[in-house]
Structure formats: C-alpha cells, structure tokens
Amino acid sequence: MTKRYVLVHDENKCIGCQACNVACRSENNVPESVTRIQVRIEGPHGNFPNLHFKYNRVSCEQCENAPCVKVCPTGAAYVADDGIVSINEKKCVGCLYCVAACPYKVRFINPDTKVPDKCDFCKKTRLARGESPACVSVCPTDALCFGDANDPQSEVSQLLDTKTNYQQKANLGTQPRVYRIPSRKGGIKA
Amino acid sequence: MKLDRRTFIKGAGASTAGCMLASLPGSIAALGAGPVSGSAKHVASICEMCSTRCPISARVVNGQNVSILGNDKAKSYGGAVCARGGAGHSLLYDKQRIVKPLKRVGERGEGKWQEIDWQEAYETIAKNLNRIKQQHGAESVAFSSKSGSLSNHFFHLAKAFGSPNTFTHATTCPGGYVVAAKAMFGSKAKRDLGNSKYIINFGHNLYEGINMTETRGLMKAQSDKGAKLVVFEPRFSIVADKADEWYAIKPGTDIAVALSICHVLIRDNLYDREFVEQYVEGFDDFAKEVEAYTPQWAEAICDVPAEDIRRITHELAAAAPHAVVDFGHRATFTTEEFELRRALFAANVLIGNIERKGGLYFGKKAKNYNKFAGEMAAPVLAKPGVKNLPKIEAKRIDMVDEQYALIWSSGGIYQSILTAALEAQPYQLRAWVMSRTNPMQTMTDRAKVVEALKAMEFVVACDVYISESAAYADIILPESTYLERDEEIADKSGKNPAYYVRQQVVDTIGDTKPSWLIWQELGHQLGLSQYFPWENMQTLQLFQVDKDAALLSKIKQDGWVSFGKPLMLREPSMVKAFTAQYPNAKPVDADGTYASQLSFKTPSGKIELSSSKVEKMAPGRGVIKYREVTMKKADELFFIQGKVAVHTNSATHNVPMLANLMSNNGVWIHPVTAGHLKITSGDKVRIYNDTGSEEGHALVTPGIRPDTVFAYMGFGSKNKELSRATGRGVHCGNLLPHVISPVTGMNLHTTGVKIAKL
Ligand code: SF4
Ligand code: SF4
Ligand code: SF4
Numbered sequence: 001m002t003k004r005y006v007l008v009h010d011e012n013k014c015i016g017c018q019a020c021n022v023a024c025r026s027e028n029n030v031p032e033s034v035t036r037i038q039v040r041i042e043g044p045h046g047n048f049p050n051l052h053f054k055y056n057r058v059s060c061e062q063c064e065n066a067p068c069v070k071v072c073p074t075g076a077a078y079v080a081d082d083g084i085v086s087i088n089e090k091k092c093v094g095c096l097y098c099v100a101a102c103p104y105k106v107r108f109i110n111p112d113t114k115v116p117d118k119c120d121f122c123k124k125t126r127l128a129r130g131e132s133p134a135c136v137s138v139c140p141t142d143a144l145c146f147g148d149a150n151d152p153q154s155e156v157s158q159l160l161d162t163k164t165n166y167q168q169k170a171n172l173g174t175q176p177r178v179y180r181i182p183s184r185k186g187g188i189k190a
Numbered sequence: 191m192k193l194d195r196r197t198f199i200k201g202a203g204a205s206t207a208g209c210m211l212a213s214l215p216g217s218i219a220a221l222g223a224g225p226v227s228g229s230a231k232h233v234a235s236i237c238e239m240c241s242t243r244c245p246i247s248a249r250v251v252n253g254q255n256v257s258i259l260g261n262d263k264a265k266s267y268g269g270a271v272c273a274r275g276g277a278g279h280s281l282l283y284d285k286q287r288i289v290k291p292l293k294r295v296g297e298r299g300e301g302k303w304q305e306i307d308w309q310e311a312y313e314t315i316a317k318n319l320n321r322i323k324q325q326h327g328a329e330s331v332a333f334s335s336k337s338g339s340l341s342n343h344f345f346h347l348a349k350a351f352g353s354p355n356t357f358t359h360a361t362t363c364p365g366g367y368v369v370a371a372k373a374m375f376g377s378k379a380k381r382d383l384g385n386s387k388y389i390i391n392f393g394h395n396l397y398e399g400i401n402m403t404e405t406r407g408l409m410k411a412q413s414d415k416g417a418k419l420v421v422f423e424p425r426f427s428i429v430a431d432k433a434d435e436w437y438a439i440k441p442g443t444d445i446a447v448a449l450s451i452c453h454v455l456i457r458d459n460l461y462d463r464e465f466v467e468q469y470v471e472g473f474d475d476f477a478k479e480v481e482a483y484t485p486q487w488a489e490a491i492c493d494v495p496a497e498d499i500r501r502i503t504h505e506l507a508a509a510a511p512h513a514v515v516d517f518g519h520r521a522t523f524t525t526e527e528f529e530l531r532r533a534l535f536a537a538n539v540l541i542g543n544i545e546r547k548g549g550l551y552f553g554k555k556a557k558n559y560n561k562f563a564g565e566m567a568a569p570v571l572a573k574p575g576v577k578n579l580p581k582i583e584a585k586r587i588d589m590v591d592e593q594y595a596l597i598w599s600s601g602g603i604y605q606s607i608l609t610a611a612l613e614a615q616p617y618q619l620r621a622w623v624m625s626r627t628n629p630m631q632t633m634t635d636r637a638k639v640v641e642a643l644k645a646m647e648f649v650v651a652c653d654v655y656i657s658e659s660a661a662y663a664d665i666i667l668p669e670s671t672y673l674e675r676d677e678e679i680a681d682k683s684g685k686n687p688a689y690y691v692r693q694q695v696v697d698t699i700g701d702t703k704p705s706w707l708i709w710q711e712l713g714h715q716l717g718l719s720q721y722f723p724w725e726n727m728q729t730l731q732l733f734q735v736d737k738d739a740a741l742l743s744k745i746k747q748d749g750w751v752s753f754g755k756p757l758m759l760r761e762p763s764m765v766k767a768f769t770a771q772y773p774n775a776k777p778v779d780a781d782g783t784y785a786s787q788l789s790f791k792t793p794s795g796k797i798e799l800s801s802s803k804v805e806k807m808a809p810g811r812g813v814i815k816y817r818e819v820t821m822k823k824a825d826e827l828f829f830i831q832g833k834v835a836v837h838t839n840s841a842t843h844n845v846p847m848l849a850n851l852m853s854n855n856g857v858w859i860h861p862v863t864a865g866h867l868k869i870t871s872g873d874k875v876r877i878y879n880d881t882g883s884e885e886g887h888a889l890v891t892p893g894i895r896p897d898t899v900f901a902y903m904g905f906g907s908k909n910k911e912l913s914r915a916t917g918r919g920v921h922c923g924n925l926l927p928h929v930i931s932p933v934t935g936m937n938l939h940t941t942g943v944k945i946a947k948l
Contacts, residue, residue, distance in 0.1 A: 013413055015397040015405075015428050017835035018851055022276035025847065026257055032850050044426050048860075048892040049438055053431045138259060140270040140402060141409040187419065187434030188412040 003082050004177070005121055006149040007062070007136070008159050011183040013143035014055040016041040020135030020144065027125050027134035034108045036060070036119040037135055052185045060085065060106045060119040061168060061176035068098035068107060077116070083177075084123050089115045103172055121146070149177075214656075214911065215303045216292045216668065219285035221700055225253040226283060228673075228696035234261050234749020236680065236692040238672035239274035239281075240838040242401045243338065243680070245750045246271060248278075248673065248695045255279060256673060256696060264690070264750040266384075266403045273836045273851065274400075280847035282671050282696060286913065287654055289700025292666040298644055299662045301910055308701070311665050312715040315623075318648040318664075319351070320716060322620050328352030329584035330618060332607050334359075335625040339677050339692065343706040344625045344652075347713050349579050350721035354586045355619070358601030361935045362632040363520040363839070369596045369934040370517070370531030374798050376791030379535070379550045380684065381514055382758070383407035386417050386548035388509035390451075390502065392444045392534065393423035394518045397432060399833030401519075403684075411548070418509075420502055422447055422494065424830060425858065425900045426893030435502070438895050441828040442524040442821045442940050443492035448533035449816055450488035451503045451515070453480045455540045458500075460507035462542025469788065470539060472800025475813045479800075483816060510541035512548035520833070522936040524819045525929060532814045539797050545760040545788060554757055556687040562784065564774030568687035568753035569741055571679060571734045576721050590616050593808035594935045603935035605633055608928060611642040621648040625705060626669065630658035631840030631904055634926035634937045635881055652705055655844055656911035668702045675704035676727040679734050679745055685756035685764075691731070691745050759784040808933050822942020826879065827863065828898040829943040831922045840904050843915035855919035856889030858900040859945065864890040867945060874948040879941060882924035885948065899945065 021038050030036050037059035044051035066085050069077045076091035077098045092115045099107045099116055110117035122133040131137065136144040147156040159165075160179060167176040214220060228250040237244045237258075245261035247269075256279035262269030281287065291311040296302030306314075322330055333348040335341040337358035345356045360368065371379045383389060383396075384407030396405045411417035412432065421433035422444060430436040439447065455461045456477050466473050485496035506513050515537040523530065535550075543549025556568035587610040588594060588603040597603060607629075610619040622643065633639050643649060643662035651660035652667040660666050677692040703711075706727065713722045724730050735742045745751050757768050762782045769775045779786050792798045805812025822828055836851045837843055843853070857877055859869060869875060871890040876883060877899065884906060894900050905919030929938040 013409060015409075015432070015835065017397070017400060018273040019271060019276055019835075021851070022273040022847060023259070023271070026255055026276060026279065029255060032846065041428075044431070044891065044893040046892075049426075049436060051426050051431070051436075051893060053428070134259075137269060138271050138276060140268075140272055140400060140405055141397075142268065142270075142406075186436075188409075188432055 002150065003148045004150040005062070005083055005146070006156050006160075006177040006179060007121070007133070008145040008156055008165065008179045008181065009057045010143045010145070010181040011055045012181055012188050013141045014039060014057075015141055015143075016053070016055050017140060019138045019140055023134040023138040024119070027122060030117075031111050033111060034117070036117070050185075052183070055183065057178065057180070058104075058106060059178070061104050061174065061178045062119075062121065064175035064177060065173055067101040067103060067174060071097040071101040073097065080123075082123070084121050086120055086123065087116060087118070089113060092116065103169060103174065214286060216288045216290040216305050216666070217285060218283060218287050218289055218700060221290060223283060223289070223699050226250055226256065226696060226699075227253060228256070228694075233693050233695045234263070234690075234746070235695055236672065236677075236690060237271065237275045237278065239278055239842060240400075241336070241338065244271060244275060244402045245690050246275060247749065250696060256282065260402075261749045263748045266406065266684070268406055270402060270406065272400045272402065274838055274842055274848060277845060277847040278671070278673060281654065281842075281845045282673050283699060284844070284846050286844060286911075288656055288666060288668045289702050290668060291701070292656075294664045298649070298664065299640070299909075301661065303666075308703070308711070311667060312712055315650055315665055315712060316715040316717075319621060319623075322647060323352065326618070326620055327584060329354060329582070331355070331621040331623065332357065332587070332610070332619050333623045333625075334604060334607070334627050334629070336627050337601060339680060340626050340705055342678075343709045346576070346721070347709040347718075349582070350713060350718045351716060352580045352582055354582045354584055356602065357604040357607065359604060359627060359632055360601035361597060361604045362629075362937050365597055365600065366522055366527040366931075366934045366936045367517045367519070367531045368600055370528055370535055372596050372600075373528075373801055373804050373933075374532060374535050374539070374792070375552070377552060379517070380553060381516060382548055382551055382685075383514065383516070384410045385415070386411045386512060386514045387415065388506050388513035389417055389419045390506060390515045390537075391419060391421045391429060391433070392448070392516065392518055393421070393427070393429075393521060393832075394516045395423075395427050395429050395832050397428035398835045399519065400835055418505065424828070424895045424898045425832065427832060435498075437494045437498070440491070440493045440895070441830050441898055442819060444523060445526055445530040445533055445816060446483070446488040446491040447494055447499060448515070448530060448537060449480055449483040449814070450485050450499050451506070451537050452476075452533060452540060453483040454485065454500055454503035455507060455537065456480060458504070460504065461540040462510065465542035465544070466540065469544070469790075469797050471792070471794040471796040471798050472813070475800040476536065479813045479815055506537075507541060511543040511546035513541060514538060514543055514549050520839075520939075522931055522934075522939045524821060524940060525931040525938060526817055526819055527931045527936045528811065528933040529814050529817070531934075536799055536814060539799060544797070545758045547758060547761050547764070551685065551758050553683050554686055555681060555683045556753070559687050559754060559757065562757065562768070562776050562787075563754065563772040564776060565772060567772060569735065569738065571681065571689065572736055574724065574730060574733050576723065579721060585616070587616055587619065588935065593933050595807055596933065597935045603930065604629065605928060605930060605937050608633070608638050608642045611645045612638070620646060621650075622646050623650040624659060624663070625652040626654075628657045628659045628840040631907070631921070631923055633928075634923055635928035636908075636921060636924040637882065638928055652708060656909070657841075658907050658909050658912065661909035661911050667708055668700070669708065670698050670702040670704045674698045674702065677704075677706070678727070678730055685758060686752055686754045688750065688752035689745055690750045693746060693749075759788050804933070811933060821940050826942030826944055828895075829877070829925060829941050830898060830900050831903040831939060832900065834902045837902070837904055843904055843907060844912040846914065849914040853914060853918050855886065855902040855905040857886050857920060857945070858889050858891055858894040860894050860896040860898075861890050861892060863896045864888060867947060869945070869947050876946045876948055877920055877925065877943050878946075879925055879943045881927045881941070884920040884924055886920035899943065
C-alpha cells in the first residue's frame with residue numbers, strides 16, 4: 001500500500017450547502033432515499049448572541065482500522081491496495097454485519113442493488129478516471145481537500161501539518177482517514 | 191423526530207418526497223419518456239437553476255443520468271456548482287415535468303387540463319391575443335418573464351405585437367440596489383469581495399443565497415486574506431455564523447446603521463476627501479443631513495451599540511480603500527429601500543473604494559475595454575436589431591408616476607399588473623402572457639394575484655412545470671429545459687470582457703421547444719413574421735460574432751472565453767499590468783492610474799450623493815434621509831424571509847432531488863417568545879395578519895431575535911399540480927401586504943404577524 005488517501009473537511013469554510021451531497025448522488029447513482037454523504041448543519045449552539053453552527057460531514061470515515069471489514073465473514077468488505085475501504089458486491093451474502101458494526105452509522109443497503117453501500121472516495125467512478133471525488137470538485141467554497149497523505153508535498157499533507165484538526169470518535173481506535181478542521185467561533189481563521 | 195435545523199436535510203431512510211400524480215396530463219408520467227440520450231462527452235454550457243447562471247460542464251452518463259459540474263475554464267467559478275446546479279437533471283426527467291402543450295378545460299385555476307398539439311396552442315393564443323388587440327389595443331396584454339436570456343426573445347415578441355407592458359421580476363427581488371446605483375452612478379455597480387480586507391454586510395446571505403463568484407469571493411477574502419466580516423442581521427444565518435462580529439439588528443432599521451456609518455466617516459474625518467472633491471456631487475447637502483445621524487441615535491433605533499458602530503466605522507476606514515459595505519440583493523426590508531441602498535453606496539463612496547481592489551467597480555465590456563487598450567483586445571458582439579418595429583403609442587401601466595422612471599427600463603413595476611387588472615388603473619389589462627415567472631410566489635398578497643389572474647380574459651404560461659402561476663393559465667406551453675436547448679452567446683464581463691454560451695447537452699425530452707423558438711413560431715402565427723427574420727440559433731450566433739467561425743467555435747468549445755487582464759481604473763498594479771500588455775493603451779495619469787478617465791452617466795457626470803434629478807422625480811428624496819416606518823402593529827412580531835442554499839426563490843421546490851433535501855420551511859421563533867406562546871419545536875402553528883393566514887410548524891431556536899419570526903421563502907405552494915411542494919410549509923407571499931416602495935417600485939418583504947399554536 002503506497003498511497004494513503006485522506007479527505008480533509010474544513011468546517012471553517014463549509015457552508016452546509018449540500019452541493020457535495022447532490023454531486024455525489026449524480027456521480028455514483030445514489031438512490032434518493034439513501035445517502036453516501038450529507039453535511040448536517042447542527043445548532044445553533046451557545047447562548048444568544050454568542051451562537052455557532054456545526055457543519056458535520058456524515059460519510060464513511062475510511063477507517064484504517066475498520067470494524068466493518070473485521071466483521072465481514074466473506075471478505076466482501078475489504079481494504080483495497082489503495083487503502084480505500086471497499087465493497088465486493090459479488091462476495092456479499094447480505095448478513096448486514098458491517099452495517100451493524102460501523103460506529104459512524106454510514107453504511108446503508110442500496111435499495112437498487114440490495115448490497116451495502118457507502119462512500120468509497122468515488123473510487124469506481126471519478127478516481128478511476130484520474131479525477132478527484134465529486135464532492136471535492138464541486139464544493140463552492142473549497143472546503144474539501146483530497147489526496148495522498150503519504151506524499152509530504154500533497155495539499156492534504158500540508159493542510160494536516162499546518163492546521164488544527166481532529167477525527168471523529170478517535171477514541172474508538174478506528175483511525176478515520178477523514179480529518180476535520182474545526183470552525184473557529186466568530187469568523188474564519190486565515 | 192427531533193426537530194432542529196438539521197432535520198431539514200433528510201437522513202438516510204427518509205422516503206422520497208411527494209406522491210406522484212401519475213395522471214397529470216402532459217407530464218412525463220402521463221406520456222412516458224425514453225432513456226436519456228445526448229452527448230456522452232462534456233459539453234460546456236450555462237446553468238439555469240437560479241438567476242446567477244454559472245458556467246457548467248455536463249454530459250450524459252450511460253443513458254441514465256446527466257453529470258453536471260462547474261466549468262473550470264471560468265476561473266472565478268473554480269469549477270464549482272451548487273446543489274441546485276448539480277440537481278439540474280432531476281428537473282429534466284422529473285415525471286411531473288410538462289412536456290406537451292395543455293389547454294384548460296375546467297374553470298381557471300381548477301386544475302383540469304387537456305393535452306393539445308402546438309398548432310392548436312398557437313392558433314388559440316393568436317386568435318385571443320389578436321382579438322383583444324383589435325378591440326382594446328395591444329397594450330391591454332401584459333408580458334412578464336424571468337429576466338436574462340429568457341426575456342430577450344419574449345420581449346421582442348411583445349414589442350412586435352405592440353405592447354409596452356413588459357415586466358421582469360426586478361421589483362420583487364433585486365431592483366432596489368439597481369435603481370439606487372443608477373441614481374448615484376448612472377449604472378449598475380459590482381463588488382470585488384475577493385480582494386476585500388474588511389466587509390460590512392447587511393444580511394446579504396451569500397452563504398445560503400449562493401451566487402457562485404460572490405460566495406467564493408467572500409470565502410476567499412475571509413479564508414485566504416484574513417478579511418474581517420461584520421454582519422447586521424436579525425437572524426443567525428450562515429453568513430452571520432461565519433462573521434467575526436454579528437449584530438442581531440432590529441428588522442428594517444439597517445438604514446440607521448448605514449447612515450450612522452456615514453456620519454462617523456464624515457464627522458471623524460475618516461472619509462477620502464480627495465476622492466469626494468474630484469468625483470462627488472452633492473456632498474455638502476448629504477453631510478448636512480447625516481449630521482443628525484449619530485451612533486447614539488442609531489443605537490436607540492436598531493439595538494446596535496453606538497460604540498460598536500463607531501469602532502466598526504473606524505476599522506472600515508482603516509482598511510479603505512480595500513474595504514466594502516455590501517449593498518445587498520433581494521431584500522426590500524422596508525418601503526425606504528431606495529434610501530437604504532443609497533446609504534450603503536454612500537458609505538462606499540466616502541471611503542473612496544470605487545474602482546479599487548476590494549471595493550466597488552463597474553463592468554468592463556469589450557467596447558469600453560478596447561478603447562482603453564487602444565486595440566481590439568476583445569471582440570465586440572453584434573446585436574441583432576430588427577428595423578421598423580411598430581411604434582408603440584400607449585404608455586406603460588406603471589408610467590403613472592414619474593418617480594419610478596429609473597425602474598421602467600429595468601423591467602418595470604411588476605406588481606402594477608394587479609392594479610391595472612383589478613382597478614383598470616391607469617387602464618384595463620385583459621390578458622397576461624408569462625414566461626418562466628411565478629408571481630404567485632414572488633409578488634406579495636397572493637390572494638390579489640389570484641384575483642388578477644381570474645380577472646383576465648386570457649392567460650398564457652410558458653414553463654417547465656405547472657407552476658403555481660401557470661396553474662391559472664388557459665394555455666400552457668412546455669419549454670425545453672436549459673439542458674435541451676441552444677442560446678445566444680451571453681456577455682458575462684467583469685473586470686475584463688468575457689463571453690459564454692448555453693449549448694444543448696441532452697436530446698429534447700417529449701414535445702417541448704426552446705422558448706426562443708416558441709416565441710418566434712407564435713410571432714408567425716400572430717402575423718408578425720416580418721419581425722422574425724432569423725432562421726435559428728446558429729444564424730443568430732454567427733451574426734453575433736460577425737461570421738467569425740473560429741471565435742464561435744472557441745466559445746462553444748471552452749464554454750467560457752475571457753480576454754485581457756482584469757482592470758480597475760484606479761488600481762495602480764492593475765493599470766500597470768494592463769498597459770504592459772497593450773502597448774497602444776491610453777496614457778496613464780501621473781499617479782499611474784486611469785483615475786482621470788473615470789466618469790459617470792449622471793446629469794452632473796459625477797457620483798450624485800444628493801441628486802436634483804431625484805428631487806424632481808420624487809420631491810423630498812434628493813438627499814438621502816431617514817424616515818420612520820411602521821412595519822408592524824405593537825402586538826405583532828416582525829416577519830422576515832430569506833434564501834436557502836438548496837432552493838431558488840420560487841422555482842425549484844418541486845424538483846425531486848431538491849424537494850428531497852428540503853420540502854418544508856419551519857417558522858423560526860425564539861425560545862422566550864415560544865415560551866410565552868406555549869409553543870415547542872415541531873408544534874403546528876398558525877401565522878397570520880390582515881393580509882393572510884398560513885399553517886406551518888415551529889422551529890424554536892435562539893438564532894432569531896425574540897421580536898421576530900423567520901421563514902425560508904418559496905414554500906407552501908397551493909396548487910395541486912406541484913405535488914411535492916403543495917401544502918408544505920408557510921407561503922410567505924400570502925402574509926406580505928401589497929405595497930409599492932417609493933422610487934424603486936419594490937414590493938415589501940417585512941411585515942407584522944401573530945402566531946398561535948394549533
Ligand atoms: S459542498 Fe462544500 S460547503 Fe457545501 S456542504 Fe459540502 S463541504 Fe460544505
Ligand atoms: S466509517 Fe463505517 S463503513 Fe466506513 S470504514 Fe469505518 S466502519 Fe467501515
Ligand atoms: S468521495 Fe465520492 S462517494 Fe464519497 S462522498 Fe464524496 S462524492 Fe460521495
């Protein structure tokens with residue numbers, strides 16, 4: 001595994017506009033009733049007038065230590081050479097262990113294919129064509145950054161080196177490869 | 191279900207919004223449509239999901255889907271597209287889309303339709319319109335349209351037919367700042383947010399009402415350049431959240447803060463004296479007027495601390511000229527719209543940010559740009575004019591009061607249709623032809639709009655859905671969506687000239703036609719063929735580029751072509767780069783700029799801070815002035831609205847993908863106010879006043895002032911044809927009174943309401 005694809009969501013720059021959600025649906029043919037990604041605008045938290053929203057990206061975290069892969073009895077949920085947590089539809093027996101095991105609740109059964117589905121960094125669609133993930137390329141405010149964290153020159157590496165960031169539920173030891181830059185209350189930090 | 195703001199974005203497992211009206215005549219559901227076919231390769235085109243019209247790049251994927259992305263050739267758009275733009279295909283093959291002409295068979299508005307063919311539609315329209323023209327004159331037919339490319343051919347038809355009564359949605363949305371800019375500068379102004387170091391914003395909600403370049407510019411200024419953003423807004427919007435400072439200003443009092451900023455700039459001698467001396471007319475009168483508008487005075491009116499207004503003004507001046515006071519967009523907060531927008535422009539003029547980076551500037555179209563370059567730096571597009579159009583003697587229905595003269599040429603006062611239809615003032619309107627416009631949502635006093643439509647002898651609507659307004663038509667003409675049609679080359683010049691073009695990506699679905707063709711064919715049927723000499727879009731495009739096939743193919747290939755370097759006349763670095771590029775460029779001033787070339791199309795040739803022309807048009811309004819307004823009764827709450835990122839004003843609420851993201855608008859209400867009324871989040875509430883009454887549900891949140899309630903606009907449609915939108919949420923226009931603001935002709939977006947738990 002030479003590449004370590006990661007995604008950085010800058011909550012400072014995110015405006016919760018759902019362009020990512022829509023682009024992902026079109027690019028990956030995600031049925032209307034389910035979703036690979038949404039950005040939830042949570043809040044406002046705090047007391048008037050000291051309020052703030054949280055822009056919470058909800059999508060597969062691409063865990064380095066993935067519970068969904070560990071519980072899969074057939075190897076249908078697996079980590080590919082590129083490090084991306086992937087799904088082999090042919091091997092899936094529909095036991096739903098992976099859906100239950102995901103602590104982030106981001107796996108769903110695709111009503112069309114009847115197989116578990118989730119964000120795969122657009123691996124089969126855009127990455128295969130050498131393009132960046134759909135959500136990343138459409139984001140109006142450039143809140144998303146995608147790339148190889150093994151390459152110290154990459155934009156993601158630079159970002160992670162220079163900006164405060166966190167991973168969701170890091171205490172579970174899942175080691176998510178989705179990193180978040182927390183928003184600063186009262187304005188955007190340069 | 192826990193109701194907070196996040197539940198408007200539905201989670202996994204939510205069912206598809208809306209039920210299907212499988213039998214809606216003329217719809218894709220009724221007629222069926224084959225697989226989507228079209229270009230498998232990316233085609234550069236122009237979005238039409240909102241009025242910003244971003245450059246896009248789209249292609250058909252496996253005959254199933256259309257992928258719509260931004261066009262990265264257009265740098266300031268960054269290849270980005272918003273949720274509405276990305277969902278364009280969801281409208282394209284929505285089962286409820288109308289793809290066959292329809293005629294009304296029941297009562298008007300009853301919802302009984304019958305499919306007909308185009309010839310029958312044209313004949314029926316021509317017969318009725320020509321009869322009305324013969325009996326009452328062509329002026330008794332009103333033509334209203336979404337502005338931009340859609341209105342050009344449509345208004346051409348109106349002119350050929352002989353009616354002066356053409357209207358755009360300007361007075362229901364952006365007209366206020368356009369009229370203010372025309373009064374002061376003689377033309378529209380643009381803002382250079384991306385290069386600004388200090389931005390003051392009065393609720394221009396760019397992070398929800400997305401305008402791609404401006405939204406990106408604001409984010410760029412904030413995140414890359416560390417610009418400071420100060421927001422005055424009664425609601426905690428996304429733009430308020432991203433601000434360094436947010437003030438929950440009392441609704442409708444923005445003008446007091448704006449005038450007070452001007453007061454401090456002048457009194458504390460922070461204004462750009464040299465700039466004012468050289469470019470400004472009427473400064474003394476203005477300075478005298480604002481003497482009274484101290485920060486203490488403003489504080490008492492708007493709940494913003496005087497000390498903060500003073501400090502913010504000093505910070506603004508320190509960052510000048512690379513600083514801007516945003517002049518806003520759709521928001522007639524009060525009837526004093528004209529004064530508010532002028533006061534905002536005045537603050538910009540005082541800090542001398544005109545034609546400076548991060549300030550205000552004027553569009554540089556090819557003709558003007560070439561003059562500066564001393565060569566043909568950019569091709570000039572030809573305008574196809576048709577000679578000998580009939581001379582129209584009749585006056586427009588809104589030409590009764592000269593104070594509105596500035597809006598007549600920019601689309602007129604849309605609401606004057608109501609008075610003309612219902613009270614025959616200044617004369618009786620008898621027919622209404624609408625093209626992609628939805629006054630039922632965007633005008634105020636919905637009941638009156640219904641009455642006006644019912645009073646008409648004949649109504650035609652050209653649309654993609656049976657919109658709330660189209661539901662009252664006699665004939666509905668199904669238009670091809672923007673993904674199915676070609677159009678003329680459009681000018682999108684900013685700091686330098688730029689062109690782009692809309693191109694067909696998908697083969698036409700059903701029996702629809704592009705609107706330019708519809709109006710041309712109707713023109714023939716009306717016996718006006720001589721005014722439609724062009725054959726098709728290709729002929730028109732070639733005419734525009736003066737037969738330069740290479741240029742045309744480049745514009746089509748890239749989808750976005752810009753020329754030269756960005757130019758702001760008073761910005762030394764830009765002028766330097768410009769003159770380096772063009773050896774024959776006009777000579778620069780001693781200070782290395784084109785400052786002396788800056789001129790204004792006003793009577794004085796200067797920026798008119800006070801205007802005798804306006805004084806003549808509207809006595810008492812020559813000088814910008816504060817007037818008290820009453821927005822609500824003492825026992826009412828303020829009612830305000832705004833835009834949301836996943837919908838466009840009045841147009842997208844039935845688009846499946848977008849309806850699925852958000853199909854309802856909760857009524858924002860502060861916890862303290864809600865407590866008094868015993869309302870909790872999710873409760874059904876009635877919200878009402880003298881104009882109307884609406885039912886919705888409450889969203890209790892600290893993100894709103896205790897004396898104010900808020901709802902996103904465009905929801906709560908009332909005709910059964912829009913089944914995903916109908917009956918969902920509150921309909922804002924049903925609560926807003928029909929009032930026309932002085933000079934701008936704007937309708938009103940703030941009023942008082944009461945709320946009761948149901
Ligand atoms: S597109 Fe970008 S700004 Fe919009 S919700 Fe997604 S991440 Fe946030
Ligand atoms: S977030 Fe869930 S689905 Fe994604 S890798 Fe982790 S456990 Fe698996
Ligand atoms: S990376 Fe691709 S699959 Fe994952 S959320 Fe973004 S668009 Fe969807």
